[in-house]
Amino acid sequence: MERYEHTPAELVARAREAAAKAHAPYSGFSVGCAIEAEDGSIAIGSNMENACYRLGTCAEISALTSAQQEFGLDKIRRIAVAGGHIGAGGALTGEQTVLPCGGCRQAIAEARDLSGFDIEIIAASGDGGAISTHRISALLPASFGADNLDDAQD
Numbered sequence: 001m002e003r004y005e006h007t008p009a010e011l012v013a014r015a016r017e018a019a020a021k022a023h024a025p026y027s028g029f030s031v032g033c034a035i036e037a038e039d040g041s042i043a044i045g046s047n048m049e050n051a052c053y054r055l056g057t058c059a060e061i062s063a064l065t066s067a068q069q070e071f072g073l074d075k076i077r078r079i080a081v082a083g084g085h086i087g088a089g090g091a092l093t094g095e096q097t098v099l100p101c102g103g104c105r106q107a108i109a110e111a112r113d114l115s116g117f118d119i120e121i122i123a124a125s126g127d128g129g130a131i132s133t134h135r136i137s138a139l140l141p142a143s144f145g146a147d148n149l150d151d152a153q154d
């Protein structure tokens, strides 16, 4: 049984705080992500949209690049995500849990492949009131990975 430094509620709180710094003027949907390392270190990120819509970055990718610098992708153990609308008081609102999109699942699977640890995903609603917990192996079964490239041309 894995032991964690932080409670799920603490990680969700960090993800919701991170969402407050999202740059999401086009969708109006702010997402925050908090990534916990094996030693309890936390890296955060939020989505960053662009006037050229397709260039937007998801909160999970933003947090993964921060984790890469802070402690390394192979140290990642848990990832909390929350998304919704920033309310008048500045806090994230919304009732539906937010799960990583397909592209972000692929990026999380890359981190999983580095360590062999089946990373836990904590999907939270914007208001933090609803939470569901998953493993990356369940969110992205039968994934494409580095091993497939063994069959690439030399």
Ligand code: THU
Residues within 6 Å of the ligand: 024, 027, 029, 030, 031, 046, 047, 048, 049, 056, 057, 058, 059, 060, 099, 100, 101, 104
């Ligand atoms: N978004 C994320 O940041 N993470 C996800 O897993 C799903 C979607 C962002 C992208 C875009 O800025 C906004 O949410 C609406 O799709």
